[in-house]
Amino acid sequence: MSSSLSSLSPSSHPLSPYGWDAGWDAEFAPYADQGLVPGRVLRVDRGQCDVVTVDGTIRADTEFVVPRDPAKVVCTGDWVAVDPDGDPRYVRTLVTRRTAFLRNTSSKRSEGQILAANVDHALIAISLAVELDLGRIERFLALAWESGAQPVVVLTKADLVPDPATRGHLVADVEAASPGVQVLPVSATAGEGTDVLQALVAGGTSVLLGQSGAGKSTLANALLGEDVMDVQSARDVDGKGRHTTTTRNLLVLPGGGVLIDTPGLRGVGLWDAETGVGQVFAEIEEFAAECRFQDCAHEAEPGCAVLAALEDGTLAERRLQSYRKLLRENRRIVAKTDARTRGEIRREWRVKQAQGRAAMDAKRGRLH
Numbered sequence: 269m270s271s272s273l274s275s276l277s278p279s280s281h282p283l284s285p286y287g288w289d290a291g292w293d294a295e296f297a298p299y300a301d302q303g304l305v306p307g308r309v310l311r312v313d314r315g316q317c318d319v320v321t322v323d324g325t326i327r328a329d330t331e332f333v334v335p336r337d338p339a340k341v342v343c344t345g346d347w348v349a350v351d352p353d354g355d356p357r358y359v360r361t362l363v364t365r366r367t368a369f370l371r372n373t374s375s376k377r378s379e380g381q382i383l384a385a386n387v388d389h390a391l392i393a394i395s396l397a398v399e400l401d402l403g404r405i406e407r408f409l410a411l412a413w414e415s416g417a418q419p420v421v422v423l424t425k426a427d428l429v430p431d432p433a434t435r436g437h438l439v440a441d442v443e444a445a446s447p448g449v450q451v452l453p454v455s456a457t458a459g460e461g462t463d464v465l466q467a468l469v470a471g472g473t474s475v476l477l478g479q480s481g482a483g484k485s486t487l488a489n490a491l492l493g494e495d496v497m498d499v500q501s502a503r504d505v506d507g508k509g510r511h512t513t514t515t516r517n518l519l520v521l522p523g524g525g526v527l528i529d530t531p532g533l534r535g536v537g538l539w540d541a542e543t544g545v546g547q548v549f550a551e552i553e554e555f556a557a558e559c560r561f562q563d564c565a566h567e568a569e570p571g572c573a574v575l576a577a578l579e580d581g582t583l584a585e586r587r588l589q590s591y592r593k594l595l596r597e598n599r600r601i602v603a604k605t606d607a608r609t610r611g612e613i614r615r616e617w618r619v620k621q622a623q624g625r626a627a628m629d630a631k632r633g634r635l636h
């Protein structure tokens with residue numbers, strides 16, 4: 269089965285609706301040679317996962333791919349090599365990821381740190397129904413860049429801003445905060461802009477990020493062409509008794525592309541996204557490259573190109589402040605993570621020591 273599989277051209281591959289392409293085909297070749305079959309992970313729970321393969325969706329055991337590093341745990345969106353048959357079938361290898369979304373590493377739990385793998389587009393849903401918070405957009409952009417996915421800002425509920433001039437200003441403000449990113453006003457209710465979004469997501473795997481109430485479920489339903497996601501009803505905007513989306517899934521979109529919607533992704537904080545932060549503030553990094561000192565903090569240093577840009581108005585004060593704030597916040601998270609990891613290592617040590625002692629005691633008991 270596997271040998272005939274790899275001889276198929278990737279576009280005619282039965283898994284191409286799930287994102288299989290020539291790249292994955294090449295990446296998978298060594299596993300195909302071992303007689304393994306490819307599959308994409310739809311969901312993971314308690315050591316098992318649902319994997320879509322050419323034989324349909326199978327249940328597979330992840331026992332053989334349990335890593336020490338929680339960031340390498342099999343997750344939704346992963347491509348894996350599974351046994352061609354058997355009961356249960358086993359995941360044998362995790363195919364190297366192209367991109368990955370990691371949970372805020374300051375979270376207490378170390379398991380489930382990886383939220384989604386092999387995401388091409390991160391759709392950041394920002395509601396036009398409330399006042400724009402550019403700082404929040406920049407924060408989402410940072411973690412999207414950090415994952416390796418291409419961010420897209422979707423300005424939702426555009427029907428609530430019908431005046432073209434007002435809408436134009438809002439879009440321009442968001443664009444200024446999002447270099448290198450497409451900003452797309454969409455109204456799911458009026459069916460406006462959804463076709464553009466549909467075309468955009470058709471070429472890969474997407475996730476939806478954004479605050480609660482930003483309109484992610486509504487967008488997902490618009491892309492899916494049916495009501496798969498729970499949409500919170502308007503009178504529940506205070507959050508009381510509202511449905512939280514529990515579907516954890518990878519869905520094939522009828523217009524092409526794949527949508528991953530996991531609950532963890534919805535409540536995202538900022539990851540250790542230092543490189544991501546740099547990309548969000550690309551223009552600041554460009555100025556910084558011109559600073560006289562390589563380690564310039566852009567505070568009061570002589571020959572600081574960032575401060576010069578601020579002075580002559582090429583750089584907006586708000587952007588620099590936002591940049592500093594995100595970097596500070598990110599450093600705090602990283603520091604916390606390091607402390608947590610050290611704590612974990614110490615705990616592991618103690619457990620091992622206790623086990624060693626127990627083994628020694630047992631031995632002595634036997635000797636006496």
Ligand SMILES: Nc1nc2c(ncn2[C@@H]2O[C@H](COP(=O)(O)OP(=O)(O)OP(=O)(O)O)[C@@H](O)[C@H]2O)c(=O)[nH]1
Nearest residue numbers: 425455456457480481482483484485486499500502
């Ligand atoms: N006017 C208008 N309202 C919208 C639009 N899209 C979503 N809404 C409303 O916004 C509210 C929140 O939408 P949801 O799709 O549930 O938001 P969400 O981001 O999925 O929220 P969580 O599930 O809590 O993360 C609902 O009352 C929707 O009806 C739109 O295009 N126009």
Ligand SMILES: [Zn+2]
Nearest residue numbers: 559564566572
């Ligand atoms: Zn400087």
